[in-house]
Amino acid sequence: MRNLKLTLAYDGADFSGWQVQPDRRTVQGTLAEAFARVTGEAALPQGSGRTDTGVHALAQVATVNSASTIPPGNLVQALNDVLPPTIRVLLAEEVPLMFHARGSAHAKTYRYRIMLSGICSPFLARYVYHHPWPLNEATMMAAASRVEGEHDFTSFAAVDPERAERIRLATSVGCSTTQTTEQPSPGREPCTNLRTLFSSHFARQGDELIYTVRGNGFLHHMVRNLVGTFLLVGKGKLAAEDIPRILGARDRSANPGPTAPASGLYLVSVEY
Amino acid sequence: MRNLKLTLAYDGADFSGWQVQPDRRTVQGTLAEAFARVTGEAALPQGSGRTDTGVHALAQVATVNSASTIPPGNLVQALNDVLPPTIRVLLAEEVPLMFHARGSAHAKTYRYRIMLSGICSPFLARYVYHHPWPLNEATMMAAASRVEGEHDFTSFAAVDPERAERIRLATSVGCSTTQTTEQPSPGREPCTNLRTLFSSHFARQGDELIYTVRGNGFLHHMVRNLVGTFLLVGKGKLAAEDIPRILGARDRSANPGPTAPASGLYLVSVEY
Numbered sequence: 001m002r003n004l005k006l007t008l009a010y011d012g013a014d015f016s017g018w019q020v021q022p023d024r025r026t027v028q029g030t031l032a033e034a035f036a037r038v039t040g041e042a043a044l045p046q047g048s049g050r051t052d053t054g055v056h057a058l059a060q061v062a063t064v065n066s067a068s069t070i071p072p073g074n075l076v077q078a079l080n081d082v083l084p085p086t087i088r089v090l091l092a093e094e095v096p097l098m099f100h101a102r103g104s105a106h107a108k109t110y111r112y113r114i115m116l117s118g119i120c121s122p123f124l125a126r127y128v129y130h131h132p133w134p135l136n137e138a139t140m141m142a143a144a145s146r147v148e149g150e151h152d153f154t155s156f157a158a159v160d161p162e163r164a165e166r167i168r169l170a171t172s173v174g175c176s177t178t179q180t181t182e183q184p185s186p187g188r189e190p191c192t193n194l195r196t197l198f199s200s201h202f203a204r205q206g207d208e209l210i211y212t213v214r215g216n217g218f219l220h221h222m223v224r225n226l227v228g229t230f231l232l233v234g235k236g237k238l239a240a241e242d243i244p245r246i247l248g249a250r251d252r253s254a255n256p257g258p259t260a261p262a263s264g265l266y267l268v269s270v271e272y
Numbered sequence: 273m274r275n276l277k278l279t280l281a282y283d284g285a286d287f288s289g290w291q292v293q294p295d296r297r298t299v300q301g302t303l304a305e306a307f308a309r310v311t312g313e314a315a316l317p318q319g320s321g322r323t324d325t326g327v328h329a330l331a332q333v334a335t336v337n338s339a340s341t342i343p344p345g346n347l348v349q350a351l352n353d354v355l356p357p358t359i360r361v362l363l364a365e366e367v368p369l370m371f372h373a374r375g376s377a378h379a380k381t382y383r384y385r386i387m388l389s390g391i392c393s394p395f396l397a398r399y400v401y402h403h404p405w406p407l408n409e410a411t412m413m414a415a416a417s418r419v420e421g422e423h424d425f426t427s428f429a430a431v432d433p434e435r436a437e438r439i440r441l442a443t444s445v446g447c448s449t450t451q452t453t454e455q456p457s458p459g460r461e462p463c464t465n466l467r468t469l470f471s472s473h474f475a476r477q478g479d480e481l482i483y484t485v486r487g488n489g490f491l492h493h494m495v496r497n498l499v500g501t502f503l504l505v506g507k508g509k510l511a512a513e514d515i516p517r518i519l520g521a522r523d524r525s526a527n528p529g530p531t532a533p534a535s536g537l538y539l540v541s542v543e544y
Binding site: 009010011056076080085086087088089090119120121122123125127130 | 281282283328348352357358359360361362391392393394395397399402
């Protein structure tokens with residue numbers, strides 16, 4: 001049995017996110033079907049994390065166990081021959097059996113593209129968030145730096161009562177409250193909303209304002225909620241100085257920032 | 273009554289071409305619906321030409337008569353507010369009543385994008401023709417130059433028996449057999465397959481081979497058939513020297529070149 005690491009790019013616009021769901025066209029489900037056609041094996045490739053409906057990936061990573069002996073280079077070609085052109089396998093590599101796309105990840109980078117031009121090109125409509133209204137980019141840049149470092153990001157996470165209860169129970173029975181990347185348990189969710197952002201910044205590129213964030217892990221909707229909050233700062237409805245207070249509240253309802261649209265978000269890379 | 277000239281960009285992937293058709297989502301039909309919503313007028317904007325299913329436009333031009341008094345700048349914004357993001361009105365201008373998007377056009381430029389990389393980015397799948405096999409680009413460049421000038425392009429036109437019969441009848445009753453851009457009759461089809469290509473060339477841009485052609489008019493499928501034929505030259509199945517012979521035959525069946533896929537084709541500009 002081999003453990004295969006697949007690096008994937010996809011246009012998320014036509015998919016109901018990464019995770020397989022009944023009667024929905026998902027990236028994971030489509031990849032599993034392609035894998036079955038090529039290898040004859042029923043296996044569900046495990047991703048480094050779930051991307052939501054409409055979210056794109058430049059280099060998502062998935063692992064899958066396989067008894068097939070197809071050389072990795074041929075597997076890339078064979079999978080791409082049967083996958084839709086909006087999902088591409090960029091690389092296939094054999095990795096140690098203990099390697100797991102999610103559990104072994106040390107860092108991830110996301111990017112969010114905000115198109116500022118008055119008219120958004122029809123060729124970018126699926127690939128950016130169009131925001132043709134004035135923004136104070138300097139205050140947004142200041143706000144972005146305020147989330148760097150280790151913080152409890154509950155105020156920037158999607159509200160998920162079940163997950164909150166799991167964390168409460170796990171913590172009460174002695175689960176570590178800091179995420180560790182040593183000896184990761186494959187697929188296990190960290191028992192805390194503490195995450196470390198190594199960098200968080202905006203850069204202007206032509207008509208686009210691009211947010212790039214690199215961290216050791218991300219909660220559900222976290223990047224889109226960060227961007228939604230920074231946009232409120234850019235509109236003058238929040239100040240950069242409000243960010244530490246919002247973080248400190250550890251409560252999504254203390255954060256007036258909306259979830260920014262999925263179309264602008266890209267999973268850029270996963271580091272191991 | 274005003275005559276309005278609209279300049280439009282669209283991603284053709286989700287449309288059944290330009291021309292309005294019952295029960296199909298077309299660019300012209302979608303634009304007419306938006307125009308009706310904004311002005312309250314039932315009018316069918318007339319394009320500079322039809323683009324086929326999947327063909328894109330960077331600057332298609334359409335004209336429409338209107339009794340509305342909405343200033344052109346406001347009309348751009350109002351139309352874009354109700355159009356899908358894959359169609360954008362870039363510009364609206366008031367033009368003389370005798371101006372017609374098709375009849376007044378002096379020249380058009382088309383571009384065709386061929387992606388040569390082994391793996392095509394999922395973000396370009398809708399926007400290029402992916403051709404990851406070897407091509408002799410030098411012979412393609414030589415072939416492209418062989419179609420410059422005035423020629424009968426029947427060998428590069430979609431076979432349309434009805435249109436051929438119309439041309440035969442029109443010619444027999446004394447219709448001019450050369451296309452004229454003076455005193456154009458709005459919407460009238462030229463009575464000949466003679467067209468002049470002012471330039472026709474390939475250029476390499478990174479992983480893309482890009483064909484650009486500028487001419488005084490184009491027959492149905494003409495650019496895609498030119499590209500399909502040049503690709504046969506690039507594969508060594510035809511020589512650049514075969515192009516004059518194929519042109520001279522004035523017969524589509526004398527041309528082994530297939531119609532290249534729509535996804536790579538862009539209407540770049542229309543000159544008046």
